Amino acid sequence: MTIKMISVLAFIGLIGICISCHHNSVDATIAASRPTKVEVLDSLKHPWSIAFISDEDVLITEKDGDLLRVDLSTGARVIIRGFPTDLVDSIRVKDFRDNSGIFEVVLHPQFMDNQWVYISYAAESEQGSTTRIIRATLQSDSLTEIVEIFTALPYRHDLFHYGGGMVFGQDGKLYATIGERFYNEMDQPDLPVAQDVTDPRGKIYRWNEDGSIPDDNPILAEGALPGIYAMGIRASQGITLNPSDDKIWFSEHGSVQGDELNMLSPGANYGWPVTTSGKYRNSSYQPPQLNIKNERQPVYTWLQTVAPTGLCFYNGYEFPTWRGDLLVAGLSRGSLWRIRIEENTPVSVEELFVNDRVRARKVSMSPGERLYLLTDEVNGKLLEIVNRP
């Protein structure tokens, strides 16, 4: 056998391997999109949010419970002490429209250095409740050095549409959603709160890490309250950063239909309640005719009721075909959505687990690019979504 012959045989062998690799890749590809839920934790009281100190060490907020620190490798959980005492006792109300409780927990980008956590929750006074955002230092499983970042006055006795979504932008600023607090449009004043720049409700905010106002914040109008970054918001909970281009996206609940995905833009007005992609709860509601500047249309609108909440961009490797896609949890009927986006435009929308529904509060990526889902149940769960071909 000559070297030339061997080379030829080796070449033929290479072709053979490549062909078989190609076939394997096809099989692997088929297998690569079989999402399966694996229960990581149960007995969570309507969990709302998860923040990853590491892939094992996490903070979880329970809407109807506590701020927990959980070791995912052992399941051991500790109730964080020192939570503000003005937290609404949300257990007392059984109405599904009771949105009160603890909402988002996010870590400061330099948490490892400063141990700062940011928490949004429904704070209570004799006048009712409202959305409050605090910063605290997490020390030995206690919150210390609590600083109030924001309180969305006035207090109201209604218990819905607090907002409370938070995310740190790539710019190191804290962004937060504040709902308008009305279940029915008929409760609006003549100038709807989301269109009133002197009213803190129905807005998205941007702050420095200490709650002060960034010098480069937009000015929406003369007399606008400090920190307002965008307006015309009804009931937004989910807000997230696209790590591929640093743009911020948020979900928004419509009144009757009109559930939306939006991209955040400085100074933008998302139109509510003057314009909506859905319908009003009360069909006789007539919004005022306002001159809306910088109006932005939703990037996507569902025709069905989804109640979209916590969302994230998928940057994992478990599902290679999903990389860069936006995942959105839905409360209504229980749904999880995968949205392929090109040039900031959804091109396909997949509803996952249509045969296995559960009210979904938030979908999150861990630092190690694992995908987690929190379920909005009395016996709420943390699920990991893995590929089980």
Added chain:
Amino acid sequence: MTIKMISVLAFIGLIGICISCHHNSVDATIAASRPTKVEVLDSLKHPWSIAFISDEDVLITEKDGDLLRVDLSTGARVIIRGFPTDLVDSIRVKDFRDNSGIFEVVLHPQFMDNQWVYISYAAESEQGSTTRIIRATLQSDSLTEIVEIFTALPYRHDLFHYGGGMVFGQDGKLYATIGERFYNEMDQPDLPVAQDVTDPRGKIYRWNEDGSIPDDNPILAEGALPGIYAMGIRASQGITLNPSDDKIWFSEHGSVQGDELNMLSPGANYGWPVTTSGKYRNSSYQPPQLNIKNERQPVYTWLQTVAPTGLCFYNGYEFPTWRGDLLVAGLSRGSLWRIRIEENTPVSVEELFVNDRVRARKVSMSPGERLYLLTDEVNGKLLEIVNRP
């Protein structure tokens, strides 16, 4: 260099190739799900159906036009002569509810031997129109030896819900959908036609190749018309065979919502209009209380209006992750759906091309496993859906 050294080097080379193949497979996987429409034909008059004599030689029905034979490699098209003269002239009516015209064309499984084609269309008399199914021999671009397989009496002057979907089962039998012909439930007789086994409408049929009744057809009830295979159908157009397990699936239009996917089962009753997953057009309609036997629930129901029509199972290689999925075209708003199915249950539902909508009449696989879509437009198109990463 010794032979052994060469072998070792070749082996290292093989490993290298395999690693690079693996990485390519991940990249290919990511790229493998970017569906893109490529126009193959235009100027089709509301095309309804396509039948593949080969990957290049196809028959296309135009709802508002002709039966065409087209060479896809050149685009050359010929109008097939000899079509029955009782075809409704569907151009005269501009109402979107005018469903009349030419519907499905399918080839006999042994078409290469017998040149038999089966065509469904709206046939006309002085009493109105109805669904007729014929068999013809295709000779020199003419239909000859036309045999009437079925006519769904009575004729009616309404122009909708003919049905007309056809498919050959793996058993060599011809299955066809016949609609109930009512736009509004208030037109129903006391015993709704879809629940009346002595009325040909609102049924699915199964025939031998010559229109005779197979010996093993189910008997739905005493006095049932010959050929009825299932009942309780409102308005079904799309019917297809799952090549992986030979089961037959069909789409069905709801009245107000209630669009459905169903699996065909012998002797089954799909419930219309006694039960529906949607709402009635007239909310005061009260269906009779009937004892429904062998009732089958839909496999999937859309919450939004889709008007699902021509469907097929994907068995191509252009999109490896789609293999085995059910694709469904939707008229309303223009939509194309990809449904992942496990154990005959949808597990995820993806709407494709949400940024590029067109009324979609039928999605079909060619013998060479290419994927085609017919658009329901005055200037209708045949589109191939390819992967353009």
